[in-house]
Amino acid sequence: MSDQTNDRKIEHIRAIENDPSTDRDGRYFDRIVLTHRALPELDLAEIDSAIEFLGRRLSFPLLISSMTGGDHELVRRINTNLAEAAQHCGVALAVGSQRVMFGQPAARSSFELRSLAPDTVLLANIGAVQLNYGFTIEQARDAVECVGADGLYLHLNPLQEAVQPEGDTNFRGVVEKIGAIQRGLKVPVLLKEVGCGLSPEDIAAGYAQGIRYFDVAGSGGTSWSRIEHHRRDDGSDIGIRFQDWGLPTPVALKCAQPWLDRATLIASGGLRDGIDMAKSVILGASLCGMAAPFLRPASQSVDAVVEVIERVRREFVTAMFLLGMPDVATMRNNRALIVEER
Template sequence: MTDPTNERKIEHIRAIERDPDTDRNARWFDRILLTNRALPEVALDQIDPRVRFLGKTLSFPLLISSMTGGDHELVRSININLARAAECCGVAMAVGSQRVMFTHPQAEASFALREHAPSTVLISNVGGVQLNYGFDLDKCQRAVDVLGADGLYFHLNPLQEAVQPEGDTDFRGVAEKIGAVREHLSVPVLLKEVGAGLSPADIALGLEQGVTHFDLAGTGGTSWSRIEHHRRHDSSDIGVRFQDWGLPTPLALKQAAAFQDRATLIASGGLRDGIDMAKSVILGASLCGMAAPLLKPAMESAEAVVEAIERLRREFITAMFLLGTPDISALFRNTALIVEER
């Protein structure tokens, strides 16, 4: 019998392949202009972009954002290639939703990635709303154990669920249930939107429940609303109507600054190069997530993903050099480096 949760993973990838406009490419970060130091007083080969995250050192602040998982050779190959590249390059990786493991046990293999990435940061992923649909602490811990994860994302996707033909839309009491899981889970919990942005009110609710890590995941990149539009079998255009709904990532970062002493922020949603990463760190991000730029390389090979990551690293280090910032501490929250916002 076909498992609809498993089949949905492949449908998502095919929608992205067929429709380039699922990547909204809004380029919100282009509106931020940075200074240029003609006398940077640092040597390019001495720039140190390393960061600490979830107790481990990363070579630079890149997170391979959540993409996929399931019982299909394509998604297994994508995840293995991403994990091997993450380990090779010393960057973090988050997996796609692991809900499919519990409806289709054969999908576990696509998430058993620790053997391919023995030392770097790996983050598990389940839907927060699923705590209202049968998910519990034991299942969350199982998701962590299969991956050998350093943390667990609860992804928050009310827009996607509202547009999805079979969406789960009862979000009542989800924050409190996340807090209850956090108290007993073996690893830290992180909250993540999926492309519409976490608001200050969302961060405040998370902090009340003891969560301190937030992936803002704003608009500007992949639109899951538009992706779900392609899965509908009726005449509704609601997925297209809401394809750009939400907070642009730079704005979400600025709004989250009020919590900077209590929250660790991840910037994702519309980042496309190392310059966007530098701007995100200046705005308060401790880590920068990207998915769309790495999906096609991941469908090819681990080596292709490594090549894409190394390009991002060179861009990020070059931006640090041109800003005269020798290490991450000189870049982080240094908004004096912003000279204009258009």
């Protein structure tokens, strides 16, 4: 089972590399038209894009979202390059699922990133459904300790598990077990989908268990359903049928509006540039996650990742300037900046 989990990590990367359509490129944020200030009354050089998240200062609200981890040189190179770039640029980083390291100890080193990123936000990551398959609070603590993490993502992926040939599909009772993990850790649990969106009912269920951080992770970006399709050998096209299933990220953010005064939202799923980030913040997100734009650069070098981060930062700050927003707090949940939603 452990070897299978490790091999699956590489199969996922290869599927993304070989099939550009795993990125659904929904461009749902393009339907949102923002105002434009021809007289912004700001000096572009003085705009403050920095935020505080989990007690650490970030240069702007970017999270390099969960991608991978395991016992393979490619995986180690990707995570090392991401961590060093995140530290250099002052952005957050979440690792891929750490389940593999509990069955294959050699995979552990791919998640030991704190020494490479001593000052920025790092998030550990485990699939919530594994709480129904023997995963314990001790292992959750170990996952956090391994990364040196500021928080633990418990990711929700029922569609991926349903399509995956060897998927774990018993989600019954997971909500209460998520609460037990939240209460047993010294760092916060963050609840995250993986590309189908969190509904208001999902947020309500997590909130009732003490969760205060929610990554809506909507559709429009990487389709794990389509990725798992490439791993099936039974002729089924179920992964293709469901490749666009779910709530687009802007819709998920709007649905989560009632929770803004009580919880912290993270936007991911289909964000591709700094303009999408600005729109996410306007819709209430405190942090914005991207993964696909960083995968290829991360397989190359730290400098390649830094180049993408700096491009996105320029785009984000330029959008703030053109909106007349001097800082992120002024822009967050400022729905008056939306002129039209097509």
